[in-house]
Amino acid sequence: MDRLSTLQLLIRIVELGSFTRAAQEGGLGQPAVSKQVAALEARLGVRLLERTSRGLKPTAAGLDLYHSAVRLIADLEETESRIRSGSSGPAGLVRVATPPALGRMYIIPRLPDFVAQFPAIAVEFSVAQRTVDLVQEGIDVALRVGPLKTSNLIARRIGSMEMLTVATEGYLAARGVPHHPHHLDGHSLIAGHTGGAIHDWQFRNEGAALTVTPAGALRSDDGEDLRAAVLAGLGILHGPSALLRADVDAGRVVQVLEQFTPEAVPINLVSTGGRKMAQRVRVFMDFLAATFATDPGLASR
Structure with missing residues (x-):
C-alpha cells in the first residue's frame, strides 16, 4: 500500500475509532490494516494510536498527522475536481453542520x-x-450558537443572536401576560430539549442571571416543532430570534418579558483547519460570514 493510501486509511481509523471498522469499510483484513499502521509508526518513530476503554484514539502525534493528512487529501480532491470541471477556481464538496x-x-x-x-x-x-x-463525522465547518467549549477547533465569530420570549395574542388573552419571569409559573411553557434534557430559559434581572426550567403541553428537539406549537397557541416559547423574529415582525406572536431579555449569544464557525484549510472551505466560510454580517438580526454586536 502506498503512502497516500496509508494516510487515507489512518484518517478513517481515527474517524471510526476502530481498526476493524476501517478494514471492513476498505475491504481489507484487520491484520493488514494493523500492519500498515505499524509500518507507518515505525517509519515515523512515534506512536500514532492508543487503545482506550472506548476504542482507539490518536496520540498527540497521531492527531497532528491526522489533521495534516485531512488537509492533504482535501487539497488533492479539490485539485482533481477543479481539473475535471475545467474550473480555475475552488472546487469539490463542502460539508457543513x-x-x-x-x-x-x-x-x-x-x-x-x-x-x-x-x-x-x-x-x-x-x-x-x-x-x-x-x-x-467528516464535517468541514459547523455553525455553533452559544458559548464555545475549549477544544482544538478553530473558531471564527460571525454573528450573534437574541433569545425572544413570545406567545400568541389569543394565548395571552386567555392566560394573562407575564410581567416578570417569576410570573411564568402556572403558564404552559413550550420546552426544547436535547436527548431528553430540557433546555433552561435564561433571563437577566437587574444585571443578575435568572433561570427558569420550562414545563408545559409540548416539548421537542426540533425548532420548527417549537415554532409551530407557539403559533398554534399552545403556550409561551423562549427561543432564538433566527426562528421567531419574522413572526414577531408580522404580528403572528407577541414578545413578552422584553426587559428581561438576556445578552445575545455568539454565533461561531468552527473548523479543524487553519492556514492550510482547503480553498473551497475557506470561501464558503467567507460567504457565511458575509451573509450574517448583512443581516441586522444576526450581525455581531
Missing part, C-alpha cells in the same frame, strides 16, 4: 449567489440540534 433554523431560513435562501460565483463547489448540509463531532 448547522442548526435547523439557521440553515433553512438564512443560508439556503442565499446560496444561489454563492453557487453562481463558485459553480464547481457542492454543499452538503448536516442538520442537527446536537453538537456534531467534526472529526468523527
